[in-house]
């Protein structure tokens with residue numbers, strides 16, 4: 010299936026139609042204007058301004074430190090570079106859990122100040138009130154179940170989630186709940202492929218997987234991982250489409266050599 014560039018702007022409705030017609034959804038992260046322009050220009054369906062910015066942009070060990078203001082900064086930069094994709098921005102840790110009023114205020118700031126098209130929140134039944142309140146403002150919400158990195162200190166590891174029956178059962182119930190209360194889509198992270206496929210079949214909204222196998226309605230990866238910018242991170246679920254860190258290293262090394270050897274700039278590279 011080639012990229013459908015006929016679509017002027019991908020909306021939540023487009024994604025729903027994709028699911029109904031069996032068209033797989035492509036999604037990647039971006040955190041800045043230049044990367045967003047490239048990814049959008051290639052025809053991606055959804056750009057996620059993930060709180061993984063905390064890791065790949067800021068160098069933090071977890072996603073917990075990133076603030077709402079920082080997510081708005083990244084979101085606004087991405088939105089300025091995008092003309093086709095649906096832009097979803099993560100609500101960061103501490104901006105929505107346990108307080109639905111705060112959740113609504115955070116989501117409104119993301120929509121107003123970043124110009125996002127939707128927000129994503131991690132969790133199921135335990136954040137139901139927050140999701141419902143955001144939805145009352147007409148803000149589309151994407152859910153996120155399975156490995157939810159904002160709960161890393163509860164999980165203790167980044168290992169595959171929902172391998173045990175009890176956790177798998179809760180995840181299935183949470184997916185049905187998220188659809189029922191009005192989420193337009195759902196991310197499933199790092200869970201067994203069989204379970205992810207069952208969840209995708211059990212609900213009518215699009216399910217987008219990361220490390221969740223092929224039985225879901227679309228795939229998402231962190232762009233720095235699939236482009237090989239982040240070389241050290243090599244989990245099984247990441248396919249590398251480029252070795253950008255190596256290419257950038259070689260380019261920078263060549264530049265240094267040229268400067269040191271007085272080879273740059275030459276007569277055509279000056280005024």
Ligand code: KIV
Pocket residue numbers: 038057058059060061062099196198219229231
């Ligand atoms: O923050 C992020 O990049 C994400 C993806 C891993 C789905 O939530």
